[in-house]
Amino acid sequence: MRRVARICYANANKINGLGYTSCRTVGTTSALATLPRLQVEWEQLGAAPYLSTQQKRGYVPDNMSTASNCWNCKKDTTDRMLCQHCKHLQDVNTEVNYFELMDFPQTFALEASMLTKRFRQLQSLVHPDKFTNKTSREQSNSADWSSLINKAYKTLLIPIERGQYLLKLHGRQIPQDNSALDKEFLMEMMERNEEVDEANTKQELEDIHESLTKELEEKVKHLSKHFAGNNLEEATAVMVEMKYLLSIQKTIKNKLQSLMGS
Amino acid sequence: MASLTRVSRLLQAPLRRVQSIPVALYHENVVEHYENPRNVGSLDKKDSTVGTGLVGAPACGDVMKLQIKVDENGKIIDAKFKTFGCGSAIASSSLATEWVKGKTIDEAGKLKNTDIAKELRLPPVKLHCSMLAEDAIKAALADYKVKQQKKKDDK
Numbered sequence: 001m002r003r004v005a006r007i008c009y010a011n012a013n014k015i016n017g018l019g020y021t022s023c024r025t026v027g028t029t030s031a032l033a034t035l036p037r038l039q040v041e042w043e044q045l046g047a048a049p050y051l052s053t054q055q056k057r058g059y060v061p062d063n064m065s066t067a068s069n070c071w072n073c074k075k076d077t078t079d080r081m082l083c084q085h086c087k088h089l090q091d092v093n094t095e096v097n098y099f100e101l102m103d104f105p106q107t108f109a110l111e112a113s114m115l116t117k118r119f120r121q122l123q124s125l126v127h128p129d130k131f132t133n134k135t136s137r138e139q140s141n142s143a144d145w146s147s148l149i150n151k152a153y154k155t156l157l158i159p160i161e162r163g164q165y166l167l168k169l170h171g172r173q174i175p176q177d178n179s180a181l182d183k184e185f186l187m188e189m190m191e192r193n194e195e196v197d198e199a200n201t202k203q204e205l206e207d208i209h210e211s212l213t214k215e216l217e218e219k220v221k222h223l224s225k226h227f228a229g230n231n232l233e234e235a236t237a238v239m240v241e242m243k244y245l246l247s248i249q250k251t252i253k254n255k256l257q258s259l260m261g262s
Numbered sequence: 263m264a265s266l267t268r269v270s271r272l273l274q275a276p277l278r279r280v281q282s283i284p285v286a287l288y289h290e291n292v293v294e295h296y297e298n299p300r301n302v303g304s305l306d307k308k309d310s311t312v313g314t315g316l317v318g319a320p321a322c323g324d325v326m327k328l329q330i331k332v333d334e335n336g337k338i339i340d341a342k343f344k345t346f347g348c349g350s351a352i353a354s355s356s357l358a359t360e361w362v363k364g365k366t367i368d369e370a371g372k373l374k375n376t377d378i379a380k381e382l383r384l385p386p387v388k389l390h391c392s393m394l395a396e397d398a399i400k401a402a403l404a405d406y407k408v409k410q411q412k413k414k415d416d417k
Contacts, residue, residue, distance in 0.1 A: 174320050174321060175320050175321075176320070176321050176390065177319075177390070177393065178317045178318060178319055178320075178393070178394055178397045183316060186316045186317070186318050186325060187316060189318065189325045189346075190316065190325050190327055190344070190346070193325060193346035194344075197346075240320040243320055243321070243322070243323045244318065244320075244323040244325070245323075246323060247322065247323025247324070247346075247347070248323070248346075250323075251346065
């Protein structure tokens, strides 16, 4: 055991930023954990507190991205959610990449049904209903996990949200100001808005809504191509157009609702 | 007599309660412009004395068209707008058309979005609506100047 420990100690100098040792050893991890130098490194790399939830809870969540110490049994766990040893629910890191969380590659193209399946799988693990008899820390974590998974699901499911999230991951966003937009395009948007304004029957409005849906589907296909080719400029331009079309759809929905109501 | 006062007091109580409920999150200035918008409509785009500004906000998909009619002394004698978007955007453009009427093109160019936002008490999340209105005015003025330049070149 001692010889094994020494080999690993040497490799521990090559600890990467995530606190992994790259040694493969016959010895147990608990033996490694008792080595004083490794222990110190792990402590230094651990616990990056985010204040607001910390203030709420009164403890500091342990959230290194890959190797983590379970807050309950203190053992090494690679499972982000449930400790593989004691099955306790781990603390939440809200800065996690949504694609990683849902276990999808970071691309625009994804299948909605698979995403929904994955969403249901994850929720079945962490839903608060399953933690009513557990520790209060777990109950709190369960609520956090559940809402994080909800948010990730919604973001990745809706194409425009997914696109905007991908832009964010590349450090960009849709221009917030009235930047130089194609005058022709704006003119067209104006005319289409006027069309909706003048339409007064349910059928007319639904027809326009339907044609907008088809158009948006086409745009999503273009968007997929642009992201696949990493053409972020073109992708942004398509998303801006989608925003306008979605805005018209929202107007139609509101108008239909008020027509139903009256 | 006593019963009358009792009845009137009973009637007053619910009225007072109704008054204390906040009705909307929009300031009354915005609601006023939304329900009674001034200057909605269009001017003739092809008229050489008309400048048309067409702007849009990508973040929310709002579209705003603002047109001004300028006389030979460089004074704006008419303004019309058409906006598709939220109440704040409609109110901002409505207010903008009200304000530029009677101003010279130089004075109109000085109109700032902060003036509009202050008048309408716009919350931070709606400040971009007033910015859009300022952009619309500037676009309309620019379009007018381009047309005037063209007229001069054609002569």
